[in-house]
Amino acid sequence: MNVHDTGRVILPDFLKSCERCPARFGGVCDNIDLDALAALNRLAHHRTYEAGQVIFSESEQPDFFANILSGAVKLTKSLADGRQQIVGLQFPPDFLGRAFGQSHACFAEAATRVELCCYPADAFQALLQKYPDLEHRLLEKTLDELDAAREWMVLLGRKTAREKVASFLMLLARRTNKAACPACAEESSITFTIPLKRADIADYLGLTIETVSRQITHLRHEGIIETGAAGEVFVPDIAALQAAAGQTEGA
Amino acid sequence: MNVHDTGRVILPDFLKSCERCPARFGGVCDNIDLDALAALNRLAHHRTYEAGQVIFSESEQPDFFANILSGAVKLTKSLADGRQQIVGLQFPPDFLGRAFGQSHACFAEAATRVELCCYPADAFQALLQKYPDLEHRLLEKTLDELDAAREWMVLLGRKTAREKVASFLMLLARRTNKAACPACAEESSITFTIPLKRADIADYLGLTIETVSRQITHLRHEGIIETGAAGEVFVPDIAALQAAAGQTEGA
DNA sequence: CGGGTCATTGAACCATATCAAGTCCTGTGG
DNA sequence: CCACAGGACTTGATATGGTTCAATGACCCG
Numbered sequence: 001m002n003v004h005d006t007g008r009v010i011l012p013d014f015l016k017s018c019e020r021c022p023a024r025f026g027g028v029c030d031n032i033d034l035d036a037l038a039a040l041n042r043l044a045h046h047r048t049y050e051a052g053q054v055i056f057s058e059s060e061q062p063d064f065f066a067n068i069l070s071g072a073v074k075l076t077k078s079l080a081d082g083r084q085q086i087v088g089l090q091f092p093p094d095f096l097g098r099a100f101g102q103s104h105a106c107f108a109e110a111a112t113r114v115e116l117c118c119y120p121a122d123a124f125q126a127l128l129q130k131y132p133d134l135e136h137r138l139l140e141k142t143l144d145e146l147d148a149a150r151e152w153m154v155l156l157g158r159k160t161a162r163e164k165v166a167s168f169l170m171l172l173a174r175r176t177n178k179a180a181c182p183a184c185a186e187e188s189s190i191t192f193t194i195p196l197k198r199a200d201i202a203d204y205l206g207l208t209i210e211t212v213s214r215q216i217t218h219l220r221h222e223g224i225i226e227t228g229a230a231g232e233v234f235v236p237d238i239a240a241l242q243a244a245a246g247q248t249e250g251a
Numbered sequence: 252m253n254v255h256d257t258g259r260v261i262l263p264d265f266l267k268s269c270e271r272c273p274a275r276f277g278g279v280c281d282n283i284d285l286d287a288l289a290a291l292n293r294l295a296h297h298r299t300y301e302a303g304q305v306i307f308s309e310s311e312q313p314d315f316f317a318n319i320l321s322g323a324v325k326l327t328k329s330l331a332d333g334r335q336q337i338v339g340l341q342f343p344p345d346f347l348g349r350a351f352g353q354s355h356a357c358f359a360e361a362a363t364r365v366e367l368c369c370y371p372a373d374a375f376q377a378l379l380q381k382y383p384d385l386e387h388r389l390l391e392k393t394l395d396e397l398d399a400a401r402e403w404m405v406l407l408g409r410k411t412a413r414e415k416v417a418s419f420l421m422l423l424a425r426r427t428n429k430a431a432c433p434a435c436a437e438e439s440s441i442t443f444t445i446p447l448k449r450a451d452i453a454d455y456l457g458l459t460i461e462t463v464s465r466q467i468t469h470l471r472h473e474g475i476i477e478t479g480a481a482g483e484v485f486v487p488d489i490a491a492l493q494a495a496a497g498q499t500e501g502a
Numbered sequence: 503c504g505g506g507t508c509a510t511t512g513a514a515c516c517a518t519a520t521c522a523a524g525t526c527c528t529g530t531g532g
Numbered sequence: 533c534c535a536c537a538g539g540a541c542t543t544g545a546t547a548t549g550g551t552t553c554a555a556t557g558a559c560c561c562g
Binding site: 411412458459461462465480 | 517518519520521527
Binding site for chain 1: 309326328329330331332334335338339349350351352356357379380383387389391393396400401402403404405407408410454456457497498499500
């Protein structure tokens, strides 16, 4: 993960729209020089997708890249017979799209209502070339995603259903609150909302919806989580959930 | 994947040692400007590891990065109780190491005898800053690895044991021969050697050694592969193996 | 109230794990 | 040349976690 130090910089007036941007800290546009930011700003246009809408599809040539401003995006890949796997779940301030590729190699779909800050593909790639700072940020973010993907490979290959579900809840606890409130990382309890249907969770964890449902029920009976309406989850003791998730040795 | 166009450039004398390097095409040092290449060349020193030797370990701060010149490297992560998952299998001309990180987030071990072309970490990162070309190449390679990791997530989460083993063999067929002979991609049959023990294959595929063994036997009985001594595999009809591997929709 | 989607629960089944021999290969020493 | 020891792999029998199939329940919206 990256240290953000642009917070100190006061943006000039014409970058007002970036000042309060949810992707301001941690996005590709964070911690780059002002010229680059200004150029990006000129390129940007916002777009909104409703839950379930396709953002781009596999094998389609990228025509734009984007920062996620709000909501959650599923990246999925499927086998010829329809089996699906979610290969990435993205939240603000993640970057969306595969630079320098013939195609995004996967399918992106809004899991909830999603707001994006979009850049036309060609122009963005030109900026990457012009501003090494920007390319550096993209590299950092790509490396972080690679780390996350590998962490998930451990989950998919070696964890039990219970550990998978617990890990998924831990991920949400971390991702959906870090942005909102970096300080509350210290809290020992937490509340958040699951932005996915059971079918999506199953596709993310390499399980079936029935197994996901059973494991959630099981965690509830154990007192590790409490559930409310509309996918609300309360975790009284994060450490207990963490333990149920099984830890990777390094961490 | 990237197009290599440096082939046309004739290297000056003092870069002789790079001229015949197995990482010359496709490595981080491919397709960068001559100054950058010369700087890398000055930094580089070769190192050899025997099969089974640890190259670096998780949580250790990176002190060098490297190109793989020959052999195969396993990147593994494990859970606290010892369950293991191989999260990356690297061949020439792959890049080894996590730039800009507090730690490599995984454990690297030589799967076979391995030759590396190593760069001291600090100096290499300084070059990344100095030569955007080089950083660009690293970004491209990182993006390719992310694609590969996601492809593998589909395998881990959604493929059957038979498909997993067939996919693994396809991977070897592609990786161990592409470098050696780009042209033979067109052949319909192929021979290669499995550079891993059953235990490693199992850790790569999220299976047990017994299951791996049974599936290999099964593929042999079906006539999809023939096996010789020392892990040699002959695939009479690549398309048949490809079919057994299950295809991801886009491909 | 009725029809749809989504989630939960139960029962039976099956793919893969687990446990336990056995076999093959290779190198070593007599 | 044979005996044999150890590791890697294979094969078999059994167990089980997770899937599959089927029914039911909860909620929403018109």
